[in-house]
Amino acid sequence: DAMVIQNPRYQVTQFGKPVTLSCSQTLNHNVMYWYQQKSSQAPKLLFHYYDKDFNNEADTPDNFQSRRPNTSFCFLDIRSPGLGDAAMYLCATSRGYNYGYTFGSGTRLTVV
Amino acid sequence: DQQVKQNSPSLSVQEGRISILNCDYTNSMFDYFLWYKKYPAEGPTFLISISSIKDKNEDGRFTVFLNKSAKHLSLHIVPSQPGDSAVYFCAASEDTGGSEKLVFGKGMKLTVNP
Numbered sequence: 044d045a046m047v048i049q050n051p052r053y054q055v056t057q058f059g060k061p062v063t064l065s066c067s068q069t070l071n072h073n074v075m076y077w078y079q080q081k082s083s084q085a086p087k088l089l090f091h092y093y094d095k096d097f098n099n100e101a102d103t104p105d106n107f108q109s110r111r112p113n114t115s116f117c118f119l120d121i122r123s124p125g126l127g128d129a130a131m132y133l134c135a136t137s138r139g140y141n142y143g144y145t146f147g148s149g150t151r152l153t154v155v
Numbered sequence: 156d157q158q159v160k161q162n163s164p165s166l167s168v169q170e171g172r173i174s175i176l177n178c179d180y181t182n183s184m185f186d187y188f189l190w191y192k193k194y195p196a197e198g199p200t201f202l203i204s205i206s207s208i209k210d211k212n213e214d215g216r217f218t219v220f221l222n223k224s225a226k227h228l229s230l231h232i233v234p235s236q237p238g239d240s241a242v243y244f245c246a247a248s249e250d251t252g253g254s255e256k257l258v259f260g261k262g263m264k265l266t267v268n269p
Binding site for chain 2: 052074091133137141143144145147148149
């Protein structure tokens with residue numbers, strides 16, 4: 044089945060130690076998104092790629108970066124994780140407007 | 156400043172009864188609305204959507220109603236089943252000419268009791 048896969052499902056990292064979360068898709072969708080969801084809060088868009096075009100949300104901290112080396116893969120890099128970055132990180136893809144998103148299962152990040 | 160609001164964090168209903176989940180929005184430019192369902196340890200999955208040119212969309216047991224003047228939408232599940240127990244997210248998007256960006260509510264936890 045075509046899908047969106049996030050690895051790892053659970054990630055524990057040390058305070059200040061760089062960490063990378065990965066997302067891959069077999070749907071061949073143009074657009075890939077990264078959302079951050081903290082407990083009992085709405086998922087918050089960090090950035091998205093339309094093909095190779097990177098779009099950063101205005102309030103996304105500089106600590107968060109992303110790479111999309113090809114259509115299938117997208118990475119979220121957190122350069123210096125703080126305790127406040129502990130959250131569920133959701134990757135999603137879309138083939139266009141009004142088609143909605145297909146989500147991965149998420150990566151739960153813990154910062155110790 | 157939340158543009159999509161789900162003011163009730165939880166709802167509990169009996170199996171076979173109707174579940175009504177509500178959502179309010181503030182951005183009058185939103186023109187497409189969706190509901191997602193999320194089970195624990197899984198990503199959200201698409202449930203049903205509605206365009207702003209419609210006021211109702213039905214898919215089996217699920218119906219979404221849109222009241223644009225009130226900036227309000229609701230999801231009706233009839234009859235509710237225990238397998239419907241999950242967190243439901245309301246989402247909305249605006250056609251800015253670029254990529255679709257969904258704005259989500261905080262979610263509402265639905266529990267359907269057998």
